[in-house]
Amino acid sequence: MKRFFLVCFGFLCLAFLIISCQTQERTDTQETSSEVQVRPSPLEQDCSFCGMPSGEFPKFNAYFKTASSQHGFCSTRCLFAFYLNDENQITAADITEAQVTDYYTTKKIEAKKAFYVSGSQQKGPMGADFMPFDTQDAAQEFKIDHKGEAIYTFEQINASVLSEVLQGKK
Numbered sequence: 001m002k003r004f005f006l007v008c009f010g011f012l013c014l015a016f017l018i019i020s021c022q023t024q025e026r027t028d029t030q031e032t033s034s035e036v037q038v039r040p041s042p043l044e045q046d047c048s049f050c051g052m053p054s055g056e057f058p059k060f061n062a063y064f065k066t067a068s069s070q071h072g073f074c075s076t077r078c079l080f081a082f083y084l085n086d087e088n089q090i091t092a093a094d095i096t097e098a099q100v101t102d103y104y105t106t107k108k109i110e111a112k113k114a115f116y117v118s119g120s121q122q123k124g125p126m127g128a129d130f131m132p133f134d135t136q137d138a139a140q141e142f143k144i145d146h147k148g149e150a151i152y153t154f155e156q157i158n159a160s161v162l163s164e165v166l167q168g169k170k
Ligand SMILES: [Zn+2]
Pocket: 047, 048, 049, 050, 051, 052, 073, 074, 075, 078, 126
């Protein structure tokens, strides 16, 4: 009788082993296929300007793509600091896609169509920053509520505007 139980127990163990192996195999295949499907988002890259992990700042992060490269940034100011650096030789025409984070809605919006408020009390991950908005009305409202200095479009932000904003002068 004892032997009968032992044999039964042995079979049960074997059955469990087979089932768990099969389950394991299935999970492995699923993981592999999902890994293949995931494309690296520039918003998850380390900031191309300061090196901080952009993914840790979902309320401020930004990115742009050119025909040959993609760059993620922790904040709007890092995007402009990188884009306006002559050494990187990037013009507005080179940028095929660019998004920043709307301060009020925290949604990603087109960087080239956004309105940027400078000099406000609201700081970004790196300190003084431009706060982006989808509409001019929202930018105006924010400027009044948060004591902003000025509203810029994408084209209006150049190296001298950037440097004054970073120094807290505008
Ligand atoms: Zn940065």
